[in-house]
Amino acid sequence: MAFRIGQGYDVHRLCEGRRLVLCGAEIPFEMGLLGHSDADAAVHALMDAILGALALGDIGKLFPDSDPQYKDSDSMKLLERVIALMSERGFSLGNLDITIVVERPKLSPYIGLMRENLASAFGCDISRVSVKATTEEGLGLAGKGIAAHASVIIES
Numbered sequence: 001m002a003f004r005i006g007q008g009y010d011v012h013r014l015c016e017g018r019r020l021v022l023c024g025a026e027i028p029f030e031m032g033l034l035g036h037s038d039a040d041a042a043v044h045a046l047m048d049a050i051l052g053a054l055a056l057g058d059i060g061k062l063f064p065d066s067d068p069q070y071k072d073s074d075s076m077k078l079l080e081r082v083i084a085l086m087s088e089r090g091f092s093l094g095n096l097d098i099t100i101v102v103e104r105p106k107l108s109p110y111i112g113l114m115r116e117n118l119a120s121a122f123g124c125d126i127s128r129v130s131v132k133a134t135t136e137e138g139l140g141l142a143g144k145g146i147a148a149h150a151s152v153i154i155e156s
Contacts, residue, residue, distance in 0.1 A: 002156045003094055006053030010044035011147040022100060022107070022146070023114030023131055024076040024121075029105045033146060036065035040075035042098050042114070042131070045150035047075075047082045049096070053154050054089060079121055086154060093122045094153035097130040101140070101147040107133040 018032025022042045033039035047059045056062070063070045063078055070078075086092070096118065100107060107114075111131050119126040 004053040004091070004154050006049035006051070006152045006154070008045035008048030008050075008052060008058075008150040008152075009147070010041045010048065011145050012039040012041045012044075013145040020105075021075070022110070022148075023098070024074075024117035025110045025113045027105060027107065027110055037063070037070055037073040037078065038075050041146050042100050042148040042150070043075040043079050045148040046096060046098060046118070046152070047079055049150040049152040050082050050086055050154065053152055054086060054091070056085065076117065076121060083122060090156045091154040092156075093124050093128055094155045095128045095130070096122075096150065096152045098132070098148055098150045100131070100133045101136060101149070102133055103135050103138065 012033035012035050014031040015034040016031055018034060019038070020027040020029045020032040021038045021040045024040065024043065033041060044059055051058055051062065063073070111133065114131045115126050115129045118129045118131070
């Protein structure tokens with residue numbers, strides 16, 4: 001068995017008038033993330049991690065924000081396309097680990113749904129999917145935006 005490791009990072013600014021979507025879960029909050037698509041920073045980081053493990057670049061290369069067809073795209077649908085690329089190359093998910101950096105809202109009530117959404121997208125057992133949240137104790141960008149780090153192991 002061969003395996004590859006990938007890492008991804010994404011950040012989006014919080015703004016009014018947008019939905020807050022993370023790992024495909026809509027989180028009730030007075031602000032959402034600004035971006036060309038639905039700005040799901042966690043899924044964007046995950047896609048970058050997978051594409052990195054496959055040595056295929058990043059989501060900006062695959063889904064450029066200059067292309068109007070991706071305006072307001074559902075990031076979970078884009079993730080399906082990245083998973084298909086992974087499968088076409090003979091790989092499947094070993095495991096994934098995402099850390100979402102956010103001051104507020106509190107994400108703990110939504111972590112289970114986020115994990116379920118991702119496990120469903122990959123068609124894998126939820127035990128292969130880790131999602132967690134942390135703050136920066138008011139020291140970093142969290143509060144103005146939301147960031148996410150993702151790591152994956154893919155296997156052939």
